[in-house]
Amino acid sequence: MSNHLLEVKKLSKYFPIKGGLFKRKVGDVKAVDQVSFYVKKGETFGLVGESGCGKSTTGRTLLRLMEPTDGQILFNGVDLATLKGETLRKARRDLQMVFQDPYASLNPQMTVEQLIEEPLNIHNIGEKVDRKDRVLQIMDTVGLNKNFGGRYPHEFSGGQRQRIGIARALALQPKLIVADEPVSALDVSIQSQVVNLMEDLQQEFGLAYVFIAHDLSVVRHISDRVGVMYLGRMAEIAPKGELYTKPAHPYTQALLSAVPVPNPRLKRERIILKGDVPSPANPPQGCAFHPRCPKAFDRCKVERPEMIHLGSEHYVACHLYD
Amino acid sequence: MKVSVELGNKKHLKKEEKHVSPFQLGFQRFLQNKMAFVGLIVLSIIVLLTVASPWLTTHNPELTDLTSQDLPPSGEHFLGTDSMGYDIYSRLVTGGRVSLVVGFCTMFFTVVIGITFGSIAGYFGGKVDSLMMRFTDLMLNFPFLVFVLFLISIFEKTTVPLLITALALTSWPTTTRLVRGIFLSLREMEYVQSAKAVGNKNFRIIFRHMMPNAIAPIIVNATLLMAQMISIEAALSFLGFGIPDPTPAWGGMLNDGMDYTVMTEKPWQWIPAGVLIVFTVLSINFIGDGLRDAFDTKSTRR
Ligand SMILES: Nc1ncnc2c1ncn2[C@@H]1O[C@H](COP(=O)(O)OP(=O)(O)OP(=O)(O)O)[C@@H](O)[C@H]1O
Numbered sequence: 001m002s003n004h005l006l007e008v009k010k011l012s013k014y015f016p017i018k019g020g021l022f023k024r025k026v027g028d029v030k031a032v033d034q035v036s037f038y039v040k041k042g043e044t045f046g047l048v049g050e051s052g053c054g055k056s057t058t059g060r061t062l063l064r065l066m067e068p069t070d071g072q073i074l075f076n077g078v079d080l081a082t083l084k085g086e087t088l089r090k091a092r093r094d095l096q097m098v099f100q101d102p103y104a105s106l107n108p109q110m111t112v113e114q115l116i117e118e119p120l121n122i123h124n125i126g127e128k129v130d131r132k133d134r135v136l137q138i139m140d141t142v143g144l145n146k147n148f149g150g151r152y153p154h155e156f157s158g159g160q161r162q163r164i165g166i167a168r169a170l171a172l173q174p175k176l177i178v179a180d181e182p183v184s185a186l187d188v189s190i191q192s193q194v195v196n197l198m199e200d201l202q203q204e205f206g207l208a209y210v211f212i213a214h215d216l217s218v219v220r221h222i223s224d225r226v227g228v229m230y231l232g233r234m235a236e237i238a239p240k241g242e243l244y245t246k247p248a249h250p251y252t253q254a255l256l257s258a259v260p261v262p263n264p265r266l267k268r269e270r271i272i273l274k275g276d277v278p279s280p281a282n283p284p285q286g287c288a289f290h291p292r293c294p295k296a297f298d299r300c301k302v303e304r305p306e307m308i309h310l311g312s313e314h315y316v317a318c319h320l321y322d
Numbered sequence: 323m324k325v326s327v328e329l330g331n332k333k334h335l336k337k338e339e340k341h342v343s344p345f346q347l348g349f350q351r352f353l354q355n356k357m358a359f360v361g362l363i364v365l366s367i368i369v370l371l372t373v374a375s376p377w378l379t380t381h382n383p384e385l386t387d388l389t390s391q392d393l394p395p396s397g398e399h400f401l402g403t404d405s406m407g408y409d410i411y412s413r414l415v416t417g418g419r420v421s422l423v424v425g426f427c428t429m430f431f432t433v434v435i436g437i438t439f440g441s442i443a444g445y446f447g448g449k450v451d452s453l454m455m456r457f458t459d460l461m462l463n464f465p466f467l468v469f470v471l472f473l474i475s476i477f478e479k480t481t482v483p484l485l486i487t488a489l490a491l492t493s494w495p496t497t498t499r500l501v502r503g504i505f506l507s508l509r510e511m512e513y514v515q516s517a518k519a520v521g522n523k524n525f526r527i528i529f530r531h532m533m534p535n536a537i538a539p540i541i542v543n544a545t546l547l548m549a550q551m552i553s554i555e556a557a558l559s560f561l562g563f564g565i566p567d568p569t570p571a572w573g574g575m576l577n578d579g580m581d582y583t584v585m586t587e588k589p590w591q592w593i594p595a596g597v598l599i600v601f602t603v604l605s606i607n608f609i610g611d612g613l614r615d616a617f618d619t620k621s622t623r624r
């Protein structure tokens with residue numbers, strides 16, 4: 001198990017719902033509910049699910065930008081969930097994040113140079129005099145014009161801003177980068193440029209990614225393994241090849257049937273799900289997917305399915321396979 | 323054959339022209355706003371007048387001359403004298419001190435308290451926040467005018483520090499709430515999350531990452547607050563709760579106009595003071611409005 005860089009065990013994040021006269025807690029939004037997965041050194045783990053299923057919350061909790069309600073986040077064998085204060089601040093160095101919205105993820109009052117140099121200063125990396133050169137080097141690595149160091153974020157396009165965000169994360173030479181929908185806010189023409197850049201960086205620096213996306217077609221290209229989330233829970237985890245050819249979970253099957261297939265001979269029948277995604281404040285009993293599942297049976301309504309190992313790193317949370 | 327340029331060398335970088343931050347951009351926009359610019363000029367004149375008053379006065383503004391009461395304007399007394407024998411012109415140029423000092427200091431202390439409490443409550447949230455906000459709410463519902471009048475009546479003589487303390491004590495909760503609201507929303511911004519992710523300490527996140535982005539609405543609020551405090555000081559002086567004689571204050575001079583014969587027959591005794599109060603308050607408000615438009619900060623008006 002030593003090649004597991006990150007191992008997440010039964011991670012939960014609940015947001016209290018406050019209401020009533022005295023702002024008492026009246027319930028929980030179970031944004032992330034007992035999610036487990038692992039990420040190996042240098043690989044890309046795609047995390048997919050519909051809007052609101054808890055992908056961002058999972059990503060942010062991994063870096064302890066949000067406090068986990070329960071569970072373990074083992075990074076290189078150290079449980080990040082238990083760290084406090086200075087130790088936590090220092091541990092974050094190996095674990096960075098690239099954010100979804102390039103227009104909101106860069107401090108508008110700081111220049112590109114300042115944005116990229118800040119992480120180096122904070123963690124005291126290298127000699128002070130060398131840091132300016134290091135910044136230029138990083139700018140070059142991510143494909144930013146080195147003459148633009150004095151510019152402010154508002155002078156850049158979305159794609160360039162996302163490169164700045166990547167440069168900032170890269171400055172600390174992390175082992176893992178959580179990328180929360182890093183290209184979904186960009187023009188389609190620019191999306192592939194940024195994805196390609198991320199792949200190149202992975203090659204060069206041996207990075208591991210948790211790559212979050214809301215549909216399966218985006219992660220198909222970049223991922224080694226994919227996890228599918230539904231309503232705060234992990235539905236299925238499988239190596240990319242397995243997931244796209246032999247999806248086990250009825251929800252994955254439905255999602256895949258909506259993805260356009262390049263080869264028309266492989267055309268699948270489109271599975272239309274009935275109803276809407278329920279609220280994570282009040283998830284259905286048993287399997288969270290049962291009200292919409294075309295294959296649901298009695299047991300699904302009462303018992304929550306555990307993760308079942310189907311062999312060769314393929315896991316599914318569904319009673320059909322028990 | 324192509325010539326390859328060594329990019330790793332700084333000497334090859336051409337110097338770009340200076341870039342402006344969004345804050346500087348806002349300031350440039352502000353200077354282009356006509357109303358705000360006029361306000362800035364008028365306020366500067368009033369401040370200069372007040373600062374230069376020792377050289378502008380023709381008589382000692384705090385000395386009565388019982389041999390020359392209620393005189394009309396003349397070469398000797400530019401704006402005449404009042405019923406006590408004070409030289410009105412000399413009192414007018416000096417009287418801005420109380421207004422400006424009270425207005426500025428109250429604003430300053432209010433903003434300092436507001437930023438300190440508001441940023442801590444907004445950034446940390448949770449228990450710290452709810453405890454601090456409960457206290458703030460308590461102070462917010464405190465009967466403001468009664469408190470000031472009470473303080474003033476127990477210290478038989480109102481002094482400038484007393485007035486500033488009383489006003490700042492009653493105005494900080496609103497500013498604290500405003501600052502807290504700004505920080506609460508900034509906290510969820512991705513760049514603040516990013517600041518945390520790269521390992522910034524809380525103190526630096528608050529001051530380096532959040533404050534520069536919160537400062538514009540705080541300045542707008544501070545400006546409008548200062549105008550408000552100057553009005554309140556004038557009103558208190560007018561009602562006789564201000565700084566007592568012989569210290570000159572515009573509000574107190576306006577009070578002389580309460581007398582019917584003075585009001586109708588000797589307008590030079592009170593109209594200039596009234597005009598200066600209005601000009602001061604209006605010019606500050608214009609500046610505040612200009613800042614708000616320039617920095618595009620919505621909903622900071624209370
Ligand atoms: N700070 C918060 N307080 C309360 N509820 C929250 C908070 N953040 C997220 N949630 C809730 O948690 C759930 C999961 O949110 P999350 O942002 O993780 O979803 P997501 O999968 O990233 O969706 P998207 O694709 O829209 O980004 C949502 O129902 C959301 O309303």
Ligand code: SF4
Nearest residue numbers: 287290293300318319
């Ligand atoms: S457990 Fe039941 S309801 Fe849930 S996905 Fe499997 S078959 Fe459908």
Ligand SMILES: [Mg+2]
Nearest residue numbers: 055056057180
């Ligand atoms: Mg999200």
